[in-house]
Amino acid sequence: MKSFSVTEKGVYTSRIVCRRNVLHSALPQALGGRKAFVFSDERVWGLYGKRVLRALGEGNVHTMPAGEAHKTPETLFSLLAAMAQAGMHRSDVLVCLGGGVVGDVGGLAAALYMRGIACIQVPTTLLAQVDSSVGGKTAVDFCGIKNLVGAFHQPALVLADPAFFKTLPAREVRCGLGEIVKHAALSAPLFDKLEANAERLTDLAFLADIVPENIAFKADVVRRDAREAGLRKCLNLGHTTAHAYELLDGTLSHGEYVLIGTYIEAEIAAARGGDAEYLARLRALCRAVLGTFPSLPAAADAARVACLDKKNTRQGRVVLTVPFRRGEFRLMELSAGEYEGELSRIGRTL
Numbered sequence: 001m002k003s004f005s006v007t008e009k010g011v012y013t014s015r016i017v018c019r020r021n022v023l024h025s026a027l028p029q030a031l032g033g034r035k036a037f038v039f040s041d042e043r044v045w046g047l048y049g050k051r052v053l054r055a056l057g058e059g060n061v062h063t064m065p066a067g068e069a070h071k072t073p074e075t076l077f078s079l080l081a082a083m084a085q086a087g088m089h090r091s092d093v094l095v096c097l098g099g100g101v102v103g104d105v106g107g108l109a110a111a112l113y114m115r116g117i118a119c120i121q122v123p124t125t126l127l128a129q130v131d132s133s134v135g136g137k138t139a140v141d142f143c144g145i146k147n148l149v150g151a152f153h154q155p156a157l158v159l160a161d162p163a164f165f166k167t168l169p170a171r172e173v174r175c176g177l178g179e180i181v182k183h184a185a186l187s188a189p190l191f192d193k194l195e196a197n198a199e200r201l202t203d204l205a206f207l208a209d210i211v212p213e214n215i216a217f218k219a220d221v222v223r224r225d226a227r228e229a230g231l232r233k234c235l236n237l238g239h240t241t242a243h244a245y246e247l248l249d250g251t252l253s254h255g256e257y258v259l260i261g262t263y264i265e266a267e268i269a270a271a272r273g274g275d276a277e278y279l280a281r282l283r284a285l286c287r288a289v290l291g292t293f294p295s296l297p298a299a300a301d302a303a304r305v306a307c308l309d310k311k312n313t314r315q316g317r318v319v320l321t322v323p324f325r326r327g328e329f330r331l332m333e334l335s336a337g338e339y340e341g342e343l344s345r346i347g348r349t350l
């Protein structure tokens with residue numbers, strides 16, 4: 001068992017525990033007799049619901065259809081209605097069992113219900129364990145914009161169990177690896193570990209081994225900058241390009257777009273004084289996880305969409321958080337034209 005904590009100065013402390021057998025021992029123990037309301041998606045509930053009910057005995061449950069398309073205000077309000085109908089009290093606990101979608105919607109419901117109740121995150125995807133369950137960002141998509149409506153609400157506890165990966169489709173593993181490679185681009189020890197294990201990145205034993213290090217890395221960033229005033233922006237590495245392609249294309253998983261974004265932004269950094277040898281190694285890591293590169297939307301379209309990114313400070317400029325040297329990132333601002341030129345140049349080399 002490994003344990004970390006995130007303290008948002010004077011606001012909240014969140015405990016993160018990597019532990020096997022969460023459904024049978026850790027969860028009932030963590031509840032300590034408090035009433036639990038479980039929120040999950042239909043797929044995860046189909047796989048693990050019986051075990052949850054066996055472990056918790058009686059309890060209220062609400063499920064949503066699986067997938068990002070349902071990360072909506074409607075899903076949020078139907079969860080809030082179910083919580084109200086169950087007579088959930090301020091001292092009760094909302095348990096979110098699922099991937100990042102369940103965690104984000106459930107986390108927001110916990111932030112809103114009676115102005116904030118305790119939430120326990122039980123992340124079941126690799127992405128949710130290493131990224132979305134840690135840090136207290138919660139949201140739903142609104143008006144066609146991802147995560148437009150949300151709140152910061154640190155979970156009281158995160159219970160991460162690698163046993164959930166046994167049922168995870170290969171594609172979801174690759175998705176989580178996208179964020180893990182992003183962490184490696186920011187943390188030299190993680191980079192060394194991934195590079196040394198490039199042949200077995202999808203092995204369940206290896207994943208179980210690196211999850212705690214990834215959680216510790218993200219928890220440390222959040223501990224130092226919970227509200228994304230500065231340092232936490234490093235976690236946007238590769239994401240400007242990733243989001244542009246994700247919005248335009250949408251056929252791959254978020255993590256796969258993060259791998260593409262990290263690859264392309266590593267090339268951009270190499271052309272602007274970054275450590276070329278290291279950045280080539282980082283790109284090789286992205287390729288090792290991604291496999292063959294998909295064909296990408298036109299550079300002009302990607303540049304146009306990237307200009308609309310909420311990270312941008314000035315019109316017609318694109319802000320990128322790029323890998324630069326081993327364990328080091330830089331913020332770079334390019335004009336839309338420069339960025340489009342880079343996407344075209346790099347696109348021809350893929």
Ligand SMILES: NC(=O)c1ccc[n+]([C@@H]2O[C@H](COP(=O)([O-])OP(=O)(O)OC[C@H]3O[C@@H](n4cnc5c(N)ncnc54)[C@H](O)[C@@H]3O)[C@@H](O)[C@H]2O)c1
Pocket residue numbers: 041043044047066067068071098099100101102104124125126127128131132133134135136137138147164165166167168169172175254
């Ligand atoms: N809050 C944050 O800081 C943060 C950070 C990164 C991503 N996110 C959000 O996370 C979401 C993506 O999360 P995700 O990748 O976990 O997607 P997801 O929640 O949609 O889960 C992916 C799929 O895997 C299934 N699944 C989950 N666990 C499973 C298991 N153990 N076995 C088999 N199938 C399983 C789900 O039912 C779903 O179909 C996005 O909405 C993104 O915006 C949030």
Ligand SMILES: [Zn+2]
Pocket residue numbers: 179239254258
């Ligand atoms: Zn991401």
